Amino acid sequence: MEKVGLCFQKGLPFCIYRKPKEEQITAVFQADDRLHPVVDFTESGFVFAPFRLEDGAVLLKPDQIYLCKHTSSVHAKAEEVLVTEAGKQAHLDLVQKGIQEIAVGRLGKVVLSRKLEKETEKPITEIFDKLLQSYPNAFCYLFFHPKVGTWCGATPETLVQIQNKTMRTMSLAATLPFVQGETPNWGQKELEEQQMVSDYIKERLTPSMETLDVAAAKSVRAGNLWHLRSEIKGVLSQESSVKEIISLLHPTPAVCGIPTQAARTFILENEGYQRTYYTGFLGELNLNAKAEVSLFVNLRCMELQGSTASIFVGGGITQASDPEREWIETQNKSRTMLNIL
Numbered sequence: 001m002e003k004v005g006l007c008f009q010k011g012l013p014f015c016i017y018r019k020p021k022e023e024q025i026t027a028v029f030q031a032d033d034r035l036h037p038v039v040d041f042t043e044s045g046f047v048f049a050p051f052r053l054e055d056g057a058v059l060l061k062p063d064q065i066y067l068c069k070h071t072s073s074v075h076a077k078a079e080e081v082l083v084t085e086a087g088k089q090a091h092l093d094l095v096q097k098g099i100q101e102i103a104v105g106r107l108g109k110v111v112l113s114r115k116l117e118k119e120t121e122k123p124i125t126e127i128f129d130k131l132l133q134s135y136p137n138a139f140c141y142l143f144f145h146p147k148v149g150t151w152c153g154a155t156p157e158t159l160v161q162i163q164n165k166t167m168r169t170m171s172l173a174a175t176l177p178f179v180q181g182e183t184p185n186w187g188q189k190e191l192e193e194q195q196m197v198s199d200y201i202k203e204r205l206t207p208s209m210e211t212l213d214v215a216a217a218k219s220v221r222a223g224n225l226w227h228l229r230s231e232i233k234g235v236l237s238q239e240s241s242v243k244e245i246i247s248l249l250h251p252t253p254a255v256c257g258i259p260t261q262a263a264r265t266f267i268l269e270n271e272g273y274q275r276t277y278y279t280g281f282l283g284e285l286n287l288n289a290k291a292e293v294s295l296f297v298n299l300r301c302m303e304l305q306g307s308t309a310s311i312f313v314g315g316g317i318t319q320a321s322d323p324e325r326e327w328i329e330t331q332n333k334s335r336t337m338l339n340i341l
């Protein structure tokens, strides 16, 4: 953490992260502030990619890699944070527009999001420490590059993991608040929303796979929320590349919609702000000796600029969506980062 603080002060890039349910923390440090582009995903390093992949994914080329276990100095307790109603009408209007687009048949599903801001004086190392304490099931990270920015998050979604020819991904969708001692009671809207994502991923990946297996959906906890998740596993066909698999999966229908291109266009034309790295992806690219690819979707995240934290939240809109409930869902999702601040 001392080195992280020092590199941040000196303007030297790094990413420190912990994979879901693991104890080990990895910190990669780049010794200069060069901005390395990702060209074809055969590179080795830590990748940080935006929602609009054509804007360019960045690669940290590690000069030093530290591995350690987390010993915390703070104890995260579940606090009831206040969420403001700012931006409500704009989000309700956006969701309504999305529902109309689905009703006329131009879209099957669209994920619509917004950004909210919160002032904080907390040092980044303390923020990351609390993130680790609070979200053991998530991919927790703190990323810094002086030419890109400072981002951190605790995401529940794997984009893809590839080792040799074995591939794993997931279909993640639907949200309910986590209530201690209660199991989630999924409605038709949520079950259909998640099934659509599973079907779509299966259809996209099948031509590039030798085998592909989509497991039944299960409830998984992500901080103060529940989601529905199906594990997807398979073997890549001989000619499939990492680049091809990434381009088939990103942006997943959990962050964009169905069909992908129409949903993406709707998002870019109507959300009214730039997602930049929110709903992009990040992680290890051929980094360790096993040459694994281990990428996560950038959700439940925020960008830190001076004393301002910009928190990004969205939700999947289907024909059965109710704008008021979708607003509350984004409010609940914002607590993942607000709790940390």
Ligand SMILES: C=C(O[C@H]1C=CC=C(C(=O)O)[C@@H]1O)C(=O)O
Binding pocket: 111, 113, 157, 172, 173, 174, 175, 227, 253, 254, 255, 299, 300, 312, 313, 314, 315, 316, 317, 333
């Ligand atoms: C787009 C987000 O969540 C996605 C992942 C899980 C469940 C989602 C949902 O229920 O809508 C979203 O698809 C976000 O957290 O900003």
